[in-house]
Amino acid sequence: MTDALAELLAGPPRVVTAGVELFETTLRDQAVDIVPVDWRPPVDGLSSELAAIVADPRTDAANRTALERITAAEPRWVGITTARDAVGLDTGQFLHAGPPITWERASGPMRGALIAAMLYEGMADTPEAAERIGASGSLELAPCHSRGAVGPMAGVVSPSMPMFAVENAAFGNTAYCTLNEGLGKVLRYGAYAPEVIERLNWMQAVLGPAMDAAVQQVGSLDLRALIIQAIQMGDELHNRNRAASALFVREVVPPLLEAGIDPSDLADVVRFINGNEHFFLNLGMPSAKAALDPARDIPGSSVVVAMARNGTDFGIQVSGTGDRWFTAPATVPDGLYLGDYGADDANPDIGDSTIMETGGIGGFVMAAAPAIVRFVGGQAADALDATRSMYSITIGEHPHFQVPILEFRGSPVGIDVTRVARTDTVPAVNTGIAGKVAGTGQVGAGLVTPPMQVFTDAVRALAESAHPA
Amino acid sequence: MVDHLDVRRGAYADSVSLMQVSRRVGDVDGVTNALIAMATELNLDLLAGMGFDQVDAGPGDMVVAVRAGDDDAVTAALAELEAALAASSGGAASAGFGDAPPPRTVRDAAAIGGDLALISTPGEHAYLEAVDALRAGLHVMLFSDNVPLDQEIALKAEAADRGLLAMGPDAGTAIISGVGLGFANVVAPGPVGIVAASGTGAQHLTCLLDDAGVGISHVLGVGGRDLKAEVGGAGTRQALVALDADPTTELIVLLSKPPAEAVAAAIREFTGELSTPVVFGLLGPTEDDLSGVATTVIERIGGPVPTWPTWGEPPVPDGAGPGRLVGLFSGGTLCSEALLVAEAALGPVASNISADPERRLTDELTADGHVLLDLGEDEHTRGRPHPMIDQRLRLERIAAEAADPDTRVLLLDVVLGHGAHADPAAELAPAIRAARERARAEERMLHVIVSLCGTGSDPQGRDRQAAALVDAGAYVTVSNADAARAAVTAMEVPA
Numbered sequence: 001m002t003d004a005l006a007e008l009l010a011g012p013p014r015v016v017t018a019g020v021e022l023f024e025t026t027l028r029d030q031a032v033d034i035v036p037v038d039w040r041p042p043v044d045g046l047s048s049e050l051a052a053i054v055a056d057p058r059t060d061a062a063n064r065t066a067l068e069r070i071t072a073a074e075p076r077w078v079g080i081t082t083a084r085d086a087v088g089l090d091t092g093q094f095l096h097a098g099p100p101i102t103w104e105r106a107s108g109p110m111r112g113a114l115i116a117a118m119l120y121e122g123m124a125d126t127p128e129a130a131e132r133i134g135a136s137g138s139l140e141l142a143p144c145h146s147r148g149a150v151g152p153m154a155g156v157v158s159p160s161m162p163m164f165a166v167e168n169a170a171f172g173n174t175a176y177c178t179l180n181e182g183l184g185k186v187l188r189y190g191a192y193a194p195e196v197i198e199r200l201n202w203m204q205a206v207l208g209p210a211m212d213a214a215v216q217q218v219g220s221l222d223l224r225a226l227i228i229q230a231i232q233m234g235d236e237l238h239n240r241n242r243a244a245s246a247l248f249v250r251e252v253v254p255p256l257l258e259a260g261i262d263p264s265d266l267a268d269v270v271r272f273i274n275g276n277e278h279f280f281l282n283l284g285m286p287s288a289k290a291a292l293d294p295a296r297d298i299p300g301s302s303v304v305v306a307m308a309r310n311g312t313d314f315g316i317q318v319s320g321t322g323d324r325w326f327t328a329p330a331t332v333p334d335g336l337y338l339g340d341y342g343a344d345d346a347n348p349d350i351g352d353s354t355i356m357e358t359g360g361i362g363g364f365v366m367a368a369a370p371a372i373v374r375f376v377g378g379q380a381a382d383a384l385d386a387t388r389s390m391y392s393i394t395i396g397e398h399p400h401f402q403v404p405i406l407e408f409r410g411s412p413v414g415i416d417v418t419r420v421a422r423t424d425t426v427p428a429v430n431t432g433i434a435g436k437v438a439g440t441g442q443v444g445a446g447l448v449t450p451p452m453q454v455f456t457d458a459v460r461a462l463a464e465s466a467h468p469a
Numbered sequence: 470m471v472d473h474l475d476v477r478r479g480a481y482a483d484s485v486s487l488m489q490v491s492r493r494v495g496d497v498d499g500v501t502n503a504l505i506a507m508a509t510e511l512n513l514d515l516l517a518g519m520g521f522d523q524v525d526a527g528p529g530d531m532v533v534a535v536r537a538g539d540d541d542a543v544t545a546a547l548a549e550l551e552a553a554l555a556a557s558s559g560g561a562a563s564a565g566f567g568d569a570p571p572p573r574t575v576r577d578a579a580a581i582g583g584d585l586a587l588i589s590t591p592g593e594h595a596y597l598e599a600v601d602a603l604r605a606g607l608h609v610m611l612f613s614d615n616v617p618l619d620q621e622i623a624l625k626a627e628a629a630d631r632g633l634l635a636m637g638p639d640a641g642t643a644i645i646s647g648v649g650l651g652f653a654n655v656v657a658p659g660p661v662g663i664v665a666a667s668g669t670g671a672q673h674l675t676c677l678l679d680d681a682g683v684g685i686s687h688v689l690g691v692g693g694r695d696l697k698a699e700v701g702g703a704g705t706r707q708a709l710v711a712l713d714a715d716p717t718t719e720l721i722v723l724l725s726k727p728p729a730e731a732v733a734a735a736i737r738e739f740t741g742e743l744s745t746p747v748v749f750g751l752l753g754p755t756e757d758d759l760s761g762v763a764t765t766v767i768e769r770i771g772g773p774v775p776t777w778p779t780w781g782e783p784p785v786p787d788g789a790g791p792g793r794l795v796g797l798f799s800g801g802t803l804c805s806e807a808l809l810v811a812e813a814a815l816g817p818v819a820s821n822i823s824a825d826p827e828r829r830l831t832d833e834l835t836a837d838g839h840v841l842l843d844l845g846e847d848e849h850t851r852g853r854p855h856p857m858i859d860q861r862l863r864l865e866r867i868a869a870e871a872a873d874p875d876t877r878v879l880l881l882d883v884v885l886g887h888g889a890h891a892d893p894a895a896e897l898a899p900a901i902r903a904a905r906e907r908a909r910a911e912e913r914m915l916h917v918i919v920s921l922c923g924t925g926s927d928p929q930g931r932d933r934q935a936a937a938l939v940d941a942g943a944y945v946t947v948s949n950a951d952a953a954r955a956a957v958t959a960m961e962v963p964a
Contacts, residue, residue, distance in 0.1 A: 002632025005711040008584060008608050009687055009718075012648045016578040016607060018598050019589030020485045021557060022858070023612070023651060026887040027587075029928070032648050035578040038571035039590055039598070040481045041507075041528050047593045054600050055623055385570065392573045422597060423573040424479075424529070469623040 058300025073291030097155025098310025112190025112438025113154030162208030238362030288359030335446010360413025499542025611637030641668025659684015669800030792877025871904030885923030
């Protein structure tokens with residue numbers, strides 16, 4: 001005899017109802033407390049597949065383990081390393097955002113970014129020459145995610161680029177990301193004009209070493225604490241990094257001053273990071289990546305460990321299915337455009353920055369960032385709805401990332417592909433929009449609707465390998 | 470004729486609500502056919518069967534098909550549709566600024582609060598929601614039928630591991646501390662706890678006990694398969710344990726069809742270790758009928774055994790020569806009980822729930838001789854509302870049977886209580902009257918006997934229902950077995 005059984009018969013029950021509305025009505029007529037479920041059938045008639053996953057004796061515990069690992073993360077910025085050392089790239093090898101892609105299938109901004117990277121690495125003297133190398137098929141391309149890295153937009157990483165190293169102190173793993181170039185004509189949006197390459201050279205020669213010197217002064221910088229504060233200050237840390245970048249400047253300037261950097265370089269460095277309110281994005285992304293990687297490869301787990309786009313495909317990876325990518329064509333984000341740009345100028349969705357949503361930030365904490373809803377074409381209530389609807393597709397709540405307007409409720413975290421399929425609700429994603437012509441840069445910002453197919457394909461794959469109850 | 474066909478992508482309502490919506494639309498003047506349903510394979514087949522064009526739609530889409538005499542009728546039908554849909558979605562609170570979206574799964578609802586989840590989704594989806602409930606620490610009542618057997622076994626094992634109760638699948642009735650779940654009658658509180666593998670059986674027993682002044686502590690439904698060998702009475706054991714520990718329960722009744730021998734032996738051994746006495750109500754040919762079980766229980770409690778109430782005059786044998794007994798039931802157990810009584814007296818009776826495959830009716834459900842039908846059987850209700858909720862299926866059948874000159878006795882059940890039709894007599898009485906008038910006009914006898922499963926406290930008003938039925942010419946009894954016996958008596962041909 002358990003307490004639960006005794007309690008059941010101790011008094012009138014409070015009843016959760018799902019299904020026939022008649023029974024809600026009869027309970028209401030009896031003045032019983034009810035919580036009705038707004039129930040719908042799962043998408044694609046996936047009931048038996050979903051049942052197989054839910055019945056797998058490993059799944060429940062595996063998902064709880066995944067959630068514990070993700071939320072226990074302690075990301076710290078520990079240094080700057082070249083891509084050559086950090087992710088083991090050699091000349092001619094490049095990382096890119098999203099699931100695997102070939103030059104042939106790459107979109108405009110992805111090709112543009114690769115052209116920029118080839119010019120920067122000295123592999124070609126002109127964009128045309130770089131394009132010929134790309135078209136020849138000789139480039140070795142791999143997803144950032146395959147090397148413990150993430151990259152915003154095109155996410156192209158070449159061997160000489162400096163990268164932030166972010167260590168997860170709770171698990172000892174490290175994630176990497178390049179340094180943010182600012183807005184306008186930049187490599188990550190596919191621009192390869194001379195000024196782009198000049199800036200990359202300056203970042204390699206001046207910015208990278210200065211940043212490394214600064215962080216060595218303090219040993220490391222607690223990024224989780226900074227993210228917690230930034231959420232309370234109105235950032236969702238994907239499309240709005242204003243507070244986080246300001247907080248970062250506040251943390252990094254004193255050690256920069258102490259690091260003995262040449263005064264004219266120092267002024268350039270401070271002016272550069274202070275003038276770029278997305279500077280922190282390239283620290284937030286590896287923080288999320290470092291938090292999610294320990295949740296990979298847990299047998300039976302249906303938790304998403306990466307969502308990423310390469311400008312052609314939208315892909316996800318799921319803990320219980322290893323390194324396999326589930327992909328579908330990327331869609332054009334729905335949002336507002338800068339200047340004269342319009343939807344016709346937009347490239348399909350691109351970038352690893354959806355690692356933020358995967359880690360329970362970004363679109364998942366929209367309710368904390370009502371200031372950006374206009375920027376992505378919505379109203380304040382939409383921000384609340386976005387966050388609240390994400391609780392129905394996630395395993396749990398983040399104990400540290402709290403949303404003030406929801407009474408400091410923890411952010412929804414640990415996307416469960418089975419819940420996505422059951423509720424027909426895809427993750428809410430904020431994003432920047434890249435121009436589709438290489439070199440255009442950012443043309444807008446908005447919301448992305450990830451393709452349901454990647455989640456249903458993952459459900460089918462998990463069901464195939466599910467253990468019987 | 471004008472056909473209107475449209476698909477509403479992503480719109481959803483449960484099948485019971487949509488059948489009622491379909492009926493409202495079908496009742497609009499000038500409308501000859503209406504089907505508003507989720508585009509499941511089954512419903513798309515129905516649509517094709519009605520001669521509508523094919524539509525490209527899936528189970529997550531709502532399809533609206535209306536056939537009417539002219540465009541005006543279609544317009545009126547669509548207006549009625551909108552009104553009916555709006556009325557049926559009255560339960561879901563509209564979300565304003567700052568309101569949380571309604572929970573989409575049982576897990577999310579359980580996070581808001583709850584002790585028990587009442588799940589009545591289509592059977593193939595029910596397991597997911599039930600597991601959500603158990604993992605959130607909620608007990609489960611699974612009304613849904615057609616849940617795969619392996620899922621039932623897994624659910625009951627998980628429930629036992631977690632110290633929770635999983636009732637069902639196919640659990641139609643439960644009462645917990647006076648709260649009726651699913652279909653349940655309004656009964657007074659008291660010392661008798663019931664574990665039931667039969668929904669209408671439990672309803673009938675509680676009504677009989679209530680009538681004798683014996684109150685009910687709880688009714689825990691376990692579903693019709695619980696005592697089969699594969700499930701092994703897993704739900705029954707949990708329910709027995711719960712009732713045994715319940716301080717208000719002094720006597721437990723276990724109500725079921727005769728279980729598999731090994732399961733029966735194991736359950737008897739299990740009940741022997743309980744501190745609360747257990748009465749077995751096994752609904753089989755050599756066992757007491759439900760009225761007999763009620764009598765045993767009343768005697769054990771020490772109450773006076775009542776005469777079960779009746780209304781109207783019992784039919785007397787009229788010596789009109791042989792004829793047919795036709796039973797049209799909404800409750801499965803009520804039908805099978807009547808079948809046992811009828812076969813003992815009259816010999817073979819055709820039925821869709823007959824244990825004997827030779828006598829079991831399938832598709833057409835018609836037979837030349839005696840016939841007793843459970844019109845609430847799954848196969849018969851596909852795409853149509855259950856006769857406990859909507860009498861239309863029976864009204865059609867009553868008219869058809871009354872037209873047969875050989876039909877001598879019409880035996881019906883009427884189930885009252887929460888969930889049942891709000892005023893069944895209002896629909897049945899005119900049909901009964903018309904049937905009797907037709908027989909009289911053709912100078913033959915047609916007896917109508919109604920087994921009325923209800924209590925004086927049921928929202929439909931038992932006395933009012935009985936009076937309306939008697940006024941139409943029926944003889945009404947509270948005891949279902951007595952109703953069947955009265956039917957048999959009326960069939961007797963003088964030697």
